[in-house]
Amino acid sequence: MRNPFFTHLLAPLAAIAISATVALAHGPTPQKVEENIAIAATPDEVWKYVGDFSAIAEWHPGVQSSTVTGDNAPGAERELTLKNGGKLVEGLDEYDAEAKSLGYRISKENIDVFPVSFYTAHLTVRPKDEGSEVEWIGRFYRADTGNFPPDEKNDAAAVAAMTDFFQAGLQGLKTKLEQKK
Secondary structure, three states: OOEEEEEHHHHHHHHHHHHHHHHOOOOOOOEEEEEEEEOOOOOOHHHHHHHOOHHHHOOOOEEEEEEOOOOOOOEEEEEEEEEEEOOOEEEEEEEEEEOEEEEEEEEEOOOOOHHHHHHHEEEEEEEEOOOEEEEEEEEEEEEEOOOOOOHHHHHHHHHHHEHHHHHHHHHHHHHHHHOOO
C-alpha cells in the first residue's frame, strides 16, 4: 500500500527537478548586433560600394577578396576570403536599390574562423545631415549550439566577432569614402 504523504510530496519534487533540467537545457538564444556610422558622402556615393555585393573587399579591412556568382539580385552568392585566411560563403536574399538596402545570410559557415553557426545581416544607407548614415544589423547564433559551449564558441565570442567585423567594416567604408574628398 502506498503512503499518500510520500505521493503528495514526491510528485511535486519530481516535477520541479524535471523542469529545472529542461530550463538548463535550452540551447542557444538568438543574438543581435546593430552598428551605425555617419559618413561625409552622399547616400548615392556610399551605395556605390555598399550596394555592390561583390565590393566588400574594397572597403572592409578584414576581407582579402570577394568572389561573386550572380549579380546584385537575390540568389547571388559571394565567397569571402578573410585576411586571417578563413573563408565564408554568403547569399544575397534582399536587394532594394531605391531604398539603398540589402540583406544577406551565411550559406556556408566556418566556425573555426568566425564563431557563429548562422547569421543574417542587413545593410542600409540613409541620408543624414549633409552626408549619410550606414546601419548594419546582424542576427545570429553562437558557433557551438550545445548547452555548454567552450569560451571561444559561446554567445560572448559570437557577439564580439560580429561587433568587431561590423565596426571594422563601417570604419573602413568611412575611411575609403572620406579620403576620396
